[in-house]
Amino acid sequence: MELEYSIEGGDFSKAGLASSEVKKILKQVNIKPEIIKRIAVAMYEAEVNVVAHAYQGKMLVNIDPSKVYIRFEDEGPGIENIDQAMQEGFSTASEAVRQMGFGAGMGLPNMKKNVDEFFVGSVVGKGTTVELTTYIK
Amino acid sequence: MDIFEIAKQVEGSVICQGNNSEISVNRAFASDLMSDVLTLSTDSLLLITGLANMQTIRTAEMADIKNILFVRNKKPTTEMLAIARQEGINIITCSKSMFAACSILHGAGIKPVY
Ligand SMILES: Nc1ncnc2c1ncn2[C@@H]1O[C@H](COP(=O)(O)OP(=O)(O)O)[C@@H](O)[C@H]1O
Numbered sequence: 001m002e003l004e005y006s007i008e009g010g011d012f013s014k015a016g017l018a019s020s021e022v023k024k025i026l027k028q029v030n031i032k033p034e035i036i037k038r039i040a041v042a043m044y045e046a047e048v049n050v051v052a053h054a055y056q057g058k059m060l061v062n063i064d065p066s067k068v069y070i071r072f073e074d075e076g077p078g079i080e081n082i083d084q085a086m087q088e089g090f091s092t093a094s095e096a097v098r099q100m101g102f103g104a105g106m107g108l109p110n111m112k113k114n115v116d117e118f119f120v121g122s123v124v125g126k127g128t129t130v131e132l133t134t135y136i137k
Numbered sequence: 138m139d140i141f142e143i144a145k146q147v148e149g150s151v152i153c154q155g156n157n158s159e160i161s162v163n164r165a166f167a168s169d170l171m172s173d174v175l176t177l178s179t180d181s182l183l184l185i186t187g188l189a190n191m192q193t194i195r196t197a198e199m200a201d202i203k204n205i206l207f208v209r210n211k212k213p214t215t216e217m218l219a220i221a222r223q224e225g226i227n228i229i230t231c232s233k234s235m236f237a238a239c240s241i242l243h244g245a246g247i248k249p250v251y
């Protein structure tokens with residue numbers, strides 16, 4: 001099964017909408033609730049990052065009997081130093097993002113913790129790609 | 138402890154009862170930082186927060202948290218309540234500060250997550 005959602009940068013009223021829809025679909029395909037929760041947490045943090053840090057992006061979801069693969073591609077400023085961005089507590093988030101309960105620099109490390117395979121790649125001035133893979137069998 | 142007892146303890150009220158939701162909790166976590174809430178793996182959790190916006194509800198939805206206590210008189214919007222109800226999330230509001238609500242509930246037997 002393949003799904004695609006678009007994500008609007010800066011629009012916090014809609015942040016989490018795509019993750020919410022994907023979580024509902026995951027519940028229908030007979031995956032353990034503990035695993036669904038881990039995928040949900042990771043994809044929601046990734047979606048919030050597109051809203052918080054990029055101009056626009058999309059979320060591509062591929063569900064097959066063995067795994068759930070989710071890719072986020074955005075157009076945005078990109079990440080200059082990925083090792084630094086991966087550290088707990090590192091954040092360039094704005095005050096507006098902090099007021100939404102994010103911007104503590106916990107998103108990327110928490111994504112990595114919650115999935116089996118994690119990838120983040122970025123081109124400064126162009127955008128960022130995040131890949132989350134979870135094996136379900 | 139169930140949500141009605143929690144509401145009584147903090148002199149608040151249950152303003153939303155989610156569809157077929159669990160109404161009992163043993164542990165609580167207090168934070169206005171949703172990223173921290175998203176690092177927890179505990180079940181049957183009460184989230185105590187002063188952050189009342191859509192991301193609070195979405196965080197609860199993603200992290201399978203079924204009970205939220207809003208402190209400092211923070212009130213969720215009707216849109217937030219609609220999603221909470223649909224996702225089976227119960228909501229209590231009270232006018233106590235975060236510290237006061239936490240100390241009352243801890244005294245009443247609710248344990249911390251860590
Ligand atoms: N999609 C993205 N586009 C641009 N920068 C990003 C993106 N995702 C993360 N970053 C950068 O990495 C930092 C750390 O991200 P994260 O761990 O999610 O923390 P937070 O979002 O709370 O700042 C961000 O502050 C930002 O500088």
Ligand SMILES: [Mg+2]
Pocket residue numbers: 045048049052102103105106107108
């Ligand atoms: Mg983030």
